[in-house]
Amino acid sequence: MSFLDASVLVRRPQHTLDARLCADRGDVVAVIGPNGAGKSTLLRALAGLVPLDGGSIRCGQREWEGPGHRLRTQDRNVGMVFQDQLLFPHLTARANVAFGPRSRGVPRRAAHRLAGEWLDRLGVGELADRKPRQLSGGQSQRVAISRALATDPSVLLLDEPLAALDVGVAMSLRFELARHLSSFPGVAVLVTHDALDTLTIANRVVVLDDGRVAQVGTPEEVASRPRTGHVARLVGLNVLRGTARGTDVALADGSVLVTATDARGDVFASFPPAAVTLTGEEPTGSARNRWVGTVRSVVPHGAAVRVHLDAATPLIADVTPGSAVRLGLAPGRPVWAAVKATEVTVYGAEPSLPVAG
Numbered sequence: 001m002s003f004l005d006a007s008v009l010v011r012r013p014q015h016t017l018d019a020r021l022c023a024d025r026g027d028v029v030a031v032i033g034p035n036g037a038g039k040s041t042l043l044r045a046l047a048g049l050v051p052l053d054g055g056s057i058r059c060g061q062r063e064w065e066g067p068g069h070r071l072r073t074q075d076r077n078v079g080m081v082f083q084d085q086l087l088f089p090h091l092t093a094r095a096n097v098a099f100g101p102r103s104r105g106v107p108r109r110a111a112h113r114l115a116g117e118w119l120d121r122l123g124v125g126e127l128a129d130r131k132p133r134q135l136s137g138g139q140s141q142r143v144a145i146s147r148a149l150a151t152d153p154s155v156l157l158l159d160e161p162l163a164a165l166d167v168g169v170a171m172s173l174r175f176e177l178a179r180h181l182s183s184f185p186g187v188a189v190l191v192t193h194d195a196l197d198t199l200t201i202a203n204r205v206v207v208l209d210d211g212r213v214a215q216v217g218t219p220e221e222v223a224s225r226p227r228t229g230h231v232a233r234l235v236g237l238n239v240l241r242g243t244a245r246g247t248d249v250a251l252a253d254g255s256v257l258v259t260a261t262d263a264r265g266d267v268f269a270s271f272p273p274a275a276v277t278l279t280g281e282e283p284t285g286s287a288r289n290r291w292v293g294t295v296r297s298v299v300p301h302g303a304a305v306r307v308h309l310d311a312a313t314p315l316i317a318d319v320t321p322g323s324a325v326r327l328g329l330a331p332g333r334p335v336w337a338a339v340k341a342t343e344v345t346v347y348g349a350e351p352s353l354p355v356a357g
Helices: 039-047 093-103 108-121 137-149 167-181 195-201 219-224 229-235 321-327
Strands: 004-012 015-023 028-032 054-059 062-066 078-082 155-159 187-191 204-209 212-217 238-251 256-271 277-279 289-301 304-310 315-319 334-339 345-348
Touching: 004 039, 015 028, 015 039, 015 187, 015 204, 028 039, 028 195, 028 229, 039 078, 039 155, 039 187, 078 137, 093 108, 093 137, 108 137, 137 155, 137 167, 167 195, 195 219, 195 229, 204 219, 204 229, 212 219, 219 229, 229 238, 277 315, 277 321, 289 315, 304 321, 304 334, 315 321
Parallel strands: 015 212, 028 187, 028 204, 078 155, 155 187
Antiparallel strands: 004 015, 004 054, 054 062, 204 212, 238 256, 256 345, 277 334, 289 304, 289 334, 304 315
């Protein structure tokens, strides 16, 4: 049995979350999905802030929640980190971190010593006597993470902890958090909208879509073979769903995508933006997959220019800056897109299984 085994059913007037999450000690599980998919509801249910309407939550040898039984949040041994830190404004950084151990009966001096150790580990030990208003966003979030870890939680819950930080601070803290979680003896569950968080911090991924688990796997598996449009956009792939008959994939819009893979049944077909060739006129080359569309946006993307197209199916293309200028790419510009059959990866759309450590 997994260390954390949660079957979570939460009903709301406009939304129902019905998801399974299992993880072993040492797992860092990233939970991703579009807004409204149920990510934060899942975290709040694990924490005991939202009661279950069905299912159960077990951690180690203890049942946290089940039919006729529900432990309070303070009895679940969870640590929580939120996007907006929620530090006590009247307490110093040291006192904020010491609050958890103190509430569990640790003597004041020992709790403050432990708090200092955690602040040192997160690189803000010299700020221990400052209050939250005297800290930057990145410093405050390091204090918040220290506070969550100082209680030695069995489960650490992180709800978009880097979302409110600027890019440079978020990148630094991302690697720091990954380093600490690599030796965390419990289970960490991270809600994020950032593919970098998923790839650099987590070793497992759960994709939620409309309140249900749409995909699970390692970050590499999910990134290379996404099964929802949200994940495809997150990792920057073109992903189309259709019915394969040999090397032809019939798409929902009635068109046919030609591939080099012999397959049957419900499949996903993906190709990277760099595989998409753009031309001002209908292409005359060997690429058999062609769409006419309109440029929706043009933005820098590393050394390339990323172009989002509105066509029969929305597409992403990466072109060189020179090509973007030559084609006069700008919002509203009509353009042709082409992809060779050999550039398309085809994989089955089989149902997902619960996360297992």
